[in-house]
Amino acid sequence: METPANIETAPEVEPVQQRKVTFWTSLHRNKIAMLAFWFLIVLHVIVFIGPLVWSYTPTEMTTTGPLANWSWAHPFGTDDLGRDVFARMLHGGRITLLVGLAAMLFSLLIGTIIGACAGFFGKVVESILMRVTEAMMAIPNFFFVLVALTVLGTSPMMVIIVIACSGWMEVARVVYGETLKWKEYEFVEAANAAGAKPLRILIKYIIPQVLPSIIVSGTLMIAWAILTESAISYLGLGIQPPTPTWGNMLQNAQQYLWTAPVLGILPGAAITLIVLAYNFLGDGLRDALDPKFVKK
Amino acid sequence: MLSEDKRQQEPLVEVKHLKKYFEVKESGGVKRKKKVIKAVNDVSLTIYQGETLGLVGESGCGKSTLGRNILRLQEPTDGEVIFHDQDILTYNKKQLRQIRNKMQIIYQDPFGSLNPRFTIGQSISEMFKIHGLYTPKEREERTKELLELVGLDPNRYHSYPHEFSGGQRQRVGIARALALNPEFIVADEPVSALDVSVQSQIINLLMKLKKDFGLTLLFIAHGLNVVRHISDRVGVMYLGKLVEISETDNIFDSPAHPYTAALLSTVPDPNPEKRRERIVLEGEVPSPASPPSGCSFRTRCPLATERCKQVVPELQEVRSGHFVSCHYPLAKGQTLLDAIKEKQTSKV
Ligand SMILES: Nc1ncnc2c1ncn2[C@@H]1O[C@H](COP(=O)(O)OP(=O)(O)OP(=O)(O)O)[C@@H](O)[C@H]1O
Ligand code: SF4
Ligand SMILES: [Mg+2]
Numbered sequence: 001m002e003t004p005a006n007i008e009t010a011p012e013v014e015p016v017q018q019r020k021v022t023f024w025t026s027l028h029r030n031k032i033a034m035l036a037f038w039f040l041i042v043l044h045v046i047v048f049i050g051p052l053v054w055s056y057t058p059t060e061m062t063t064t065g066p067l068a069n070w071s072w073a074h075p076f077g078t079d080d081l082g083r084d085v086f087a088r089m090l091h092g093g094r095i096t097l098l099v100g101l102a103a104m105l106f107s108l109l110i111g112t113i114i115g116a117c118a119g120f121f122g123k124v125v126e127s128i129l130m131r132v133t134e135a136m137m138a139i140p141n142f143f144f145v146l147v148a149l150t151v152l153g154t155s156p157m158m159v160i161i162v163i164a165c166s167g168w169m170e171v172a173r174v175v176y177g178e179t180l181k182w183k184e185y186e187f188v189e190a191a192n193a194a195g196a197k198p199l200r201i202l203i204k205y206i207i208p209q210v211l212p213s214i215i216v217s218g219t220l221m222i223a224w225a226i227l228t229e230s231a232i233s234y235l236g237l238g239i240q241p242p243t244p245t246w247g248n249m250l251q252n253a254q255q256y257l258w259t260a261p262v263l264g265i266l267p268g269a270a271i272t273l274i275v276l277a278y279n280f281l282g283d284g285l286r287d288a289l290d291p292k293f294v295k296k
Numbered sequence: 297m298l299s300e301d302k303r304q305q306e307p308l309v310e311v312k313h314l315k316k317y318f319e320v321k322e323s324g325g326v327k328r329k330k331k332v333i334k335a336v337n338d339v340s341l342t343i344y345q346g347e348t349l350g351l352v353g354e355s356g357c358g359k360s361t362l363g364r365n366i367l368r369l370q371e372p373t374d375g376e377v378i379f380h381d382q383d384i385l386t387y388n389k390k391q392l393r394q395i396r397n398k399m400q401i402i403y404q405d406p407f408g409s410l411n412p413r414f415t416i417g418q419s420i421s422e423m424f425k426i427h428g429l430y431t432p433k434e435r436e437e438r439t440k441e442l443l444e445l446v447g448l449d450p451n452r453y454h455s456y457p458h459e460f461s462g463g464q465r466q467r468v469g470i471a472r473a474l475a476l477n478p479e480f481i482v483a484d485e486p487v488s489a490l491d492v493s494v495q496s497q498i499i500n501l502l503m504k505l506k507k508d509f510g511l512t513l514l515f516i517a518h519g520l521n522v523v524r525h526i527s528d529r530v531g532v533m534y535l536g537k538l539v540e541i542s543e544t545d546n547i548f549d550s551p552a553h554p555y556t557a558a559l560l561s562t563v564p565d566p567n568p569e570k571r572r573e574r575i576v577l578e579g580e581v582p583s584p585a586s587p588p589s590g591c592s593f594r595t596r597c598p599l600a601t602e603r604c605k606q607v608v609p610e611l612q613e614v615r616s617g618h619f620v621s622c623h624y625p626l627a628k629g630q631t632l633l634d635a636i637k638e639k640q641t642s643k644v
Contacts, residue, residue, distance in 0.1 A: 185408050186403045187410050187411045187412075187419075189401075190401065190403070190409055190469075190472070191422070191426075192369060193367060193396060193399075193400060193401050194396055194397075194400075194422070194423050194472075194476070195392075195393040195394070195426055196422075196426045197393070200426070204411075204422075205411055208411075209413065
């Protein structure tokens with residue numbers, strides 16, 4: 001390799017990859033977030049792989065009879081209709097998590113598009129989109145979900161859409177703020193100076209910078225979506241039996257609270273733990289990404 | 297030597313009465329008053345093909361804003377920018393994008409000017425992509441050539457900006473600006489953020505590339521000493537106005553504007569015989585939101601009179617090719633100190 005003769009190749013020292021290192025160390029140092037992370041991994045593996053392995057289906061009535069205690073064949077016993085509770089927990093968890101995941105992704109999509117467009121294009125687009133966001137924020141989330149599901153029906157798809165539509169505003173606000181910040185950077189202006197079209201600048205230059213914040217929002221969002229889905233299932237407005245979800249299992253368990261408390265404790269604990277874990281992970285990620293924490 | 301044929305040279309960029317005002321909301325108070333910052337306040341200048349025009353002035357005087365508005369990276373409030381005989385301020389977005397390859401910018405901040413999520417190779421080859429040039433393989437080859445050209449190891453194509461030092465990143469910025477073979481480059485304080493030892497390397501690189509590629513350069517700096525070496529002509533800005541512009545030698549040997557003279561007196565001269573008496577300007581630069589009436593320099597000018605308060609001095613050609621906006625420009629060879637003494641005696 002040859003460099004032009006009278007230009008000295010820059011002999012300066014290379015800075016270490018400071019930011020990346022601190023992000024991971026900061027996350028690793030956060031014991032609770034790491035615990036939550038591994039707990040979630042394990043739980044997701046069990047819930048998604050389990051139903052493929054476990055021989056009972058969630059709807060078949062076993063010969064064991066109703067409200068049986070735990071046994072090797074039915075580790076969590078059976079429910080009031082003699083169905084295997086372990087299978088129901090696995091399948092219910094799968095649906096609950098899938099609904100949470102889908103609602104989260106969908107609300108991230110809405111929130112990101114609205115927030116990014118408002119921040120990037122400014123002017124009229126900004127005023128309209130941010131007014132809509134504020135208006136949506138003024139409506140209590142849960143109230144919105146209840147009314148929408150009552151009116152629109154309770155198919156799984158509808159549940160996902162309604163939950164997503166009620167939760168994207170926080171994402172939009174975060175993305176909006178970040179977009180405002182990043183669009184002032186000189187590398188964004190440089191892309192403009194090169195003749196890049198606005199959409200290209202938004203997608204290739206700004207969104208990737210906002211991605212960490214979107215991921216944090218997503219983590220918190222999924223916890224909220226799971227909780228909401230469980231709550232509406234519990235109220236009978238969510239996904240309908242016989243399809244199990246942790247929420248409608250909880251509702252069903254009410255009648256047997258004194259005779260078979262396990263039926264309520266299991267889905268209740270599962271929901272609580274998974275929501276907590278996602279929240280802890282989200283908080284940990286946010287702290288690790290926060291420049292205040294990075295700089296120390 | 298350059299000054300003779302400069303007259304015959306073609307203008308590449310003509311800036312006419314360019315204005316850029318920012319409206320900012322004042323915080324506090326019940327009524328939110330808007331105030332207007334006149335960051336660039338009626339600047340006219342010509343940049344000739346193949347020259348390097350140095351632009352100096354204190355922080356906040358509007359140099360960057362002027363540079364950005366010439367490239368129409370911001371929308372000027374008023375004025376004309378003629379590039380190749382066409383007013384680019386009348387262009388629509390599409391026309392503008394099509395000529396973007398001919399004019400480029402190099403930034404001061406080597407950290408903020410590169411996309412942190414692109415490798416440096418991507419940052420440069422993106423320039424070709426935007427204009428739909430070449431196949432991916434050709435793009436990579438060209439990019440590597442460019443890296444070599446600015447003195448970087450082409451094998452670092454896949455490295456990210458944070459793996460480079462400030463000076464190296466600045467080289468990447470230069471390579472990016474060169475990628476599309478521009479005619480005109482605005483270099484906005486390209487060395488101000490760098491160590492002194494690295495500064496001269498970057499300046500030398502720019503000078504060499506300028507010569508090799510026949511570039512026209514608007515080189516912004518805030519100290520006069522930085523531009524001396526690289527510029528054919530030098531313009532001096534104060535509070536949104538261009539106060540003096542001429543060939544570099546004229547500016548350094550016989551400045552005509554009191555502000556330029558005062559600035560120069562603080563630059564150490566290598567020649568001890570020519571060492572000037574240091575003149576420290578009193579007072580602060582006024583806020584560009586409320587510039588003084590008349591001459592904007594009058595609040596700090598040792599030569600200011602009643603007339604300066606009332607009449608705005610226009611940019612006038614006092615000597616051949618030497619433009620000044622001052623009612624009492626210094627004569628050739630006259631120092632600011634002489635002029636101050638003269639003023640005092642005439643008063644008595
Ligand atoms: N986007 C903006 N909004 C409001 N005011 C601005 C904006 N950009 C610049 N200004 C103001 O315009 C004036 C000129 O700024 P500019 O950045 O052009 O100065 P400069 O000469 O480049 O200074 P420096 O040497 O610090 O880079 C300053 O008072 C600045 O505060
Ligand atoms: S016009 Fe008056 S105040 Fe302005 S620079 Fe000249 S002498 Fe000074
Ligand atoms: Mg500047």
